[in-house]
Amino acid sequence: MNREIVNTNIRFNLNNADDIKAYNYLQNMDRKKYKSYTKVVVIALIEHFERQQRLEADSYLETREKEDIFLQKVLDTIEQGLKTAGNISGLIQLLSASTVQQPQVQHNIEEDTDAALNFADGF
Numbered sequence: 034m035n036r037e038i039v040n041t042n043i044r045f046n047l048n049n050a051d052d053i054k055a056y057n058y059l060q061n062m063d064r065k066k067y068k069s070y071t072k073v074v075v076i077a078l079i080e081h082f083e084r085q086q087r088l089e090a091d092s093y094l095e096t097r098e099k100e101d102i103f104l105q106k107v108l109d110t111i112e113q114g115l116k117t118a119g120n121i122s123g124l125i126q127l128l129s130a131s132t133v134q135q136p137q138v139q140h141n142i143e144e145d146t147d148a149a150l151n152f153a154d155g156f
Contacts, residue, residue: 043074 045056060068088094114136 045052047053047056059073062073067076
Protein backbone atom coordinates (compact mmCIF):
# COMPACT_ATOMS: atom_id res chain seq x y z
CA MET A 34 0.00 0.00 0.00
CA ASN A 35 1.46 3.33 -1.12
CA ARG A 36 0.73 6.10 1.41
CA GLU A 37 1.96 9.62 1.10
CA ILE A 38 1.84 11.48 4.37
CA VAL A 39 3.09 14.98 5.04
CA ASN A 40 3.87 15.91 8.60
CA THR A 41 3.64 19.51 9.78
CA ASN A 42 3.57 21.20 13.15
CA ILE A 43 1.14 23.74 14.54
CA ARG A 44 2.32 26.06 17.27
CA PHE A 45 -0.05 27.93 19.56
CA ASN A 46 1.05 31.14 21.23
CA LEU A 47 -0.68 31.07 24.61
CA ASN A 48 -0.22 34.86 24.85
CA ASN A 49 -2.56 35.30 21.87
CA ALA A 50 -6.33 35.13 22.46
CA ASP A 51 -7.11 33.52 19.09
CA ASP A 52 -4.43 30.88 19.56
CA ILE A 53 -5.75 30.06 23.02
CA LYS A 54 -9.29 29.76 21.65
CA ALA A 55 -8.17 27.44 18.84
CA TYR A 56 -6.08 25.34 21.22
CA ASN A 57 -9.00 25.00 23.63
CA TYR A 58 -11.27 23.87 20.79
CA LEU A 59 -8.79 21.13 19.93
CA GLN A 60 -8.41 20.09 23.56
CA ASN A 61 -12.17 19.90 24.16
CA MET A 62 -13.33 18.49 20.82
CA ASP A 63 -15.72 15.55 20.70
CA ARG A 64 -13.43 12.54 20.25
CA LYS A 65 -16.32 10.39 19.04
CA LYS A 66 -17.03 12.82 16.22
CA TYR A 67 -13.43 13.80 15.42
CA LYS A 68 -10.91 10.98 15.77
CA SER A 69 -7.82 13.16 15.44
CA TYR A 70 -6.52 16.72 15.35
CA THR A 71 -5.69 16.14 11.69
CA LYS A 72 -9.33 15.56 10.75
CA VAL A 73 -10.45 18.72 12.55
CA VAL A 74 -7.72 20.83 10.98
CA VAL A 75 -8.46 19.45 7.49
CA ILE A 76 -12.19 20.19 7.83
CA ALA A 77 -11.57 23.67 9.26
CA LEU A 78 -9.09 24.62 6.55
CA ILE A 79 -11.33 23.44 3.73
CA GLU A 80 -14.40 25.23 5.15
CA HIS A 81 -12.45 28.45 5.75
CA PHE A 82 -10.84 28.73 2.34
CA GLU A 83 -13.92 27.60 0.41
CA ARG A 84 -15.97 30.22 2.25
CA GLN A 85 -13.39 32.88 1.40
CA GLN A 86 -13.65 31.90 -2.27
CA ARG A 87 -17.46 32.07 -2.17
CA LEU A 88 -17.31 35.51 -0.52
CA GLU A 89 -14.91 36.78 -3.16
CA ALA A 90 -17.23 35.53 -5.90
CA ASP A 91 -20.38 36.89 -4.22
CA SER A 92 -19.87 39.87 -1.93
CA TYR A 93 -23.50 39.73 -0.70
CA LEU A 94 -23.33 36.09 0.38
CA GLU A 95 -22.74 36.89 4.05
CA THR A 96 -25.64 39.36 4.18
CA ARG A 97 -28.04 36.85 2.63
CA GLU A 98 -26.88 34.16 5.05
CA LYS A 99 -27.57 36.47 8.00
CA GLU A 100 -30.98 37.36 6.56
CA ASP A 101 -31.81 33.68 6.08
CA ILE A 102 -30.85 32.92 9.69
CA PHE A 103 -32.94 35.85 10.95
CA LEU A 104 -35.92 34.81 8.84
CA GLN A 105 -35.67 31.24 10.10
CA LYS A 106 -35.66 32.51 13.71
CA VAL A 107 -38.78 34.58 13.01
CA LEU A 108 -40.54 31.59 11.44
CA ASP A 109 -39.54 29.33 14.34
CA THR A 110 -40.83 31.89 16.85
CA ILE A 111 -44.16 32.20 15.04
CA GLU A 112 -44.47 28.43 14.84
CA GLN A 113 -43.79 28.08 18.57
CA GLY A 114 -46.34 30.81 19.31
CA LEU A 115 -48.97 29.04 17.26
CA LYS A 116 -48.25 25.75 19.01
CA THR A 117 -48.68 27.33 22.44
CA ALA A 118 -51.83 29.18 21.35
CA GLY A 119 -53.54 25.86 20.85
CA ASN A 120 -56.84 25.79 19.01
CA ILE A 121 -57.64 29.36 18.05
CA SER A 122 -60.34 28.52 15.51
CA GLY A 123 -63.00 29.15 18.15
CA LEU A 124 -61.60 32.62 18.79
CA ILE A 125 -61.57 33.36 15.07
CA GLN A 126 -65.20 32.29 14.76
CA LEU A 127 -66.17 34.43 17.76
CA LEU A 128 -64.43 37.47 16.31
CA SER A 129 -65.95 37.02 12.87
CA ALA A 130 -69.44 36.57 14.37
CA SER A 131 -69.15 39.70 16.50
CA THR A 132 -68.20 42.02 13.68
CA VAL A 133 -71.03 44.34 12.77
CA GLN A 134 -71.96 44.68 9.16
CA GLN A 135 -71.59 48.28 8.04
CA PRO A 136 -74.63 49.53 6.15
CA GLN A 137 -74.03 50.19 2.50
CA VAL A 138 -74.27 53.90 1.72
CA GLN A 139 -75.59 54.64 -1.72
CA HIS A 140 -74.25 57.76 -3.32
CA ASN A 141 -76.05 59.75 -5.88
CA ILE A 142 -73.34 60.28 -8.48
CA GLU A 143 -75.16 63.19 -10.10
CA GLU A 144 -75.44 65.08 -6.80
CA ASP A 145 -71.76 64.46 -6.03
CA THR A 146 -70.73 65.66 -9.48
CA ASP A 147 -72.89 68.81 -9.21
CA ALA A 148 -71.47 69.62 -5.78
CA ALA A 149 -67.91 69.20 -7.08
CA LEU A 150 -68.57 71.42 -10.08
CA ASN A 151 -70.21 74.10 -7.91
CA PHE A 152 -67.20 74.05 -5.60
CA ALA A 153 -64.83 74.39 -8.56
CA ASP A 154 -66.89 77.28 -9.99
CA GLY A 155 -66.30 79.20 -6.76
CA PHE A 156 -62.64 79.81 -7.69
